[in-house]
Amino acid sequence: MKNNNLLFAILIGALGGIFCGWFFGTAMMSIAWVGTFFLNALKMLIVPLIIAAVITSITAIGDVRHLGKLGGLTVLYYLSTTAVAVLIGLIAVNIIKPGVGTQELSQTIPDAIVGKDATGIADIVQTLITPSLVESAAKLELLPIIVFCILFGIALTTIGERGTTISNFFEGLNDVMMKLVIWLMYLAPIGIFSLIAAKLGESGGGDAVWGEIKKVGWYMFTVIFALGLHFLFLLGVLKVLGGRGIDYLLSMLRALVTAFGTASSSATLPLTMECAIEAGVKKRAAKFILPLGATVNMDGTALYEAVAVMFIAQAYGFDMTFTQQTIIFITATLAAIGAAAIPQAGLVTMALVLTAVNLPLEGVGLILAVDWFLDRIRTTINVWGDSVGTAVIQNYALEDDID
Numbered sequence: 001m002k003n004n005n006l007l008f009a010i011l012i013g014a015l016g017g018i019f020c021g022w023f024f025g026t027a028m029m030s031i032a033w034v035g036t037f038f039l040n041a042l043k044m045l046i047v048p049l050i051i052a053a054v055i056t057s058i059t060a061i062g063d064v065r066h067l068g069k070l071g072g073l074t075v076l077y078y079l080s081t082t083a084v085a086v087l088i089g090l091i092a093v094n095i096i097k098p099g100v101g102t103q104e105l106s107q108t109i110p111d112a113i114v115g116k117d118a119t120g121i122a123d124i125v126q127t128l129i130t131p132s133l134v135e136s137a138a139k140l141e142l143l144p145i146i147v148f149c150i151l152f153g154i155a156l157t158t159i160g161e162r163g164t165t166i167s168n169f170f171e172g173l174n175d176v177m178m179k180l181v182i183w184l185m186y187l188a189p190i191g192i193f194s195l196i197a198a199k200l201g202e203s204g205g206g207d208a209v210w211g212e213i214k215k216v217g218w219y220m221f222t223v224i225f226a227l228g229l230h231f232l233f234l235l236g237v238l239k240v241l242g243g244r245g246i247d248y249l250l251s252m253l254r255a256l257v258t259a260f261g262t263a264s265s266s267a268t269l270p271l272t273m274e275c276a277i278e279a280g281v282k283k284r285a286a287k288f289i290l291p292l293g294a295t296v297n298m299d300g301t302a303l304y305e306a307v308a309v310m311f312i313a314q315a316y317g318f319d320m321t322f323t324q325q326t327i328i329f330i331t332a333t334l335a336a337i338g339a340a341a342i343p344q345a346g347l348v349t350m351a352l353v354l355t356a357v358n359l360p361l362e363g364v365g366l367i368l369a370v371d372w373f374l375d376r377i378r379t380t381i382n383v384w385g386d387s388v389g390t391a392v393i394q395n396y397a398l399e400d401d402i403d
């Protein structure tokens with residue numbers, strides 16, 4: 001099957017999933033296992049793929065000064081686009097004011113975030129390292145693995161001839177993993193179909209979901225509208241700084257629909273890498289920038305956290321001053337960096353933002369019912385942010401034409 005056919009099949013799978021989940025409701029839960037199978041197959045590839053990709057990208061870059069430039073530009077790009085995302089969210093929520101007049105205030109702190117208010121900057125820094133690589137791999141905590149692989153790769157470049165066998169091994173491993181990703185892609189249409197259909201089914205089907213949507217319709221509109229604006233902003237960045245346009249978006253669509261289907265940037269990562277490399281991004285850029293982006297660059301999550309927190313403030317009748325909104329701006333950015341690339345992680349790290357401006361954690365109860373849906377849209381924007389980042393950063397950090 002050619003990739004265009006595959007993309008078509010994936011899109012049909014996603015739309016079919018929405019249709020069947022909406023109309024057949026809970027009956028669709030019987031096929032949930034198919035989605036889980038696909039998701040687990042993706043997850044099975046992540047750790048070996050990241051290890052091989054990051055190490056080989058570092059050895060390909062070779063010179064530590066080039067690596068420093070690449071790392072520096074990546075961090076700068078990720079931070080600034082995330083900041084723009086939060087800003088767009090804050091402006092939208094201040095204009096639309098979706099929370100004003102909300103009636104059903106919650107009384108209890110949702111289980112998902114009980115005890116999570118203590119998360120702080122120190123906790124985020126701690127996620128860079130791990131006492132056990134094996135345990136982190138088992139839990140799919142990718143950031144410490146990436147940090148280890150960067151250091152490993154740098155060390156490898158310093159030992160000369162003796163490192164050749166190891167480098168060759170990881171080159172081979174990387175090629176094998178990419179081959180497996182290509183094979184797995186053929187499962188994506190059916191996998192995405194069942195992930196979406198079963199999730200809608202679990203939520204009670206179309207009528208039940210529509211009932212929930214109506215309760216917080218303006219809030220959802222604000223999040224989706226602002227995410228749409230950020231999507232367009234990134235498209236502009238892609239055009240101006242990356243020299244690419246709609247062709248790149250189309251090439252990334254398979255990954256974007258998978259992000260919508262899985263609600264996880266890390267589970268989508270194998271496809272994001274495959275699509276980006278196929279779209280012509282330099283391999284060593286994609287292999288370094290995308291894994292890092294999947295774990296720390298979450299524009300969609302940051303934007304959503306800012307809107308959600310402001311919505312909760314408006315619902316409870318608290319006026320957020322300029323200073324408080326500045327605190328939301330900073331903490332939403334940090335909370336998104338600290339969020340794991342798994343479903344609904346943003347909901348959990350939102351506790352950090354709420355606590356910083358003294359808002360009740362109970363407020364999360366207001367947005368809980370529709371969060372799974374917004375999660376899918378923000379994850380799609382997260383992956384789009386990483387994809388655009390790769391196309392842009394490679395132009396400035398890696399001047400030569402070597403792949």
Ligand code: ASP
Nearest residue numbers: 264265341342344345346
């Ligand atoms: N699910 C998101 C991701 O994986 C994180 C979040 O916002 O909950 O990118």
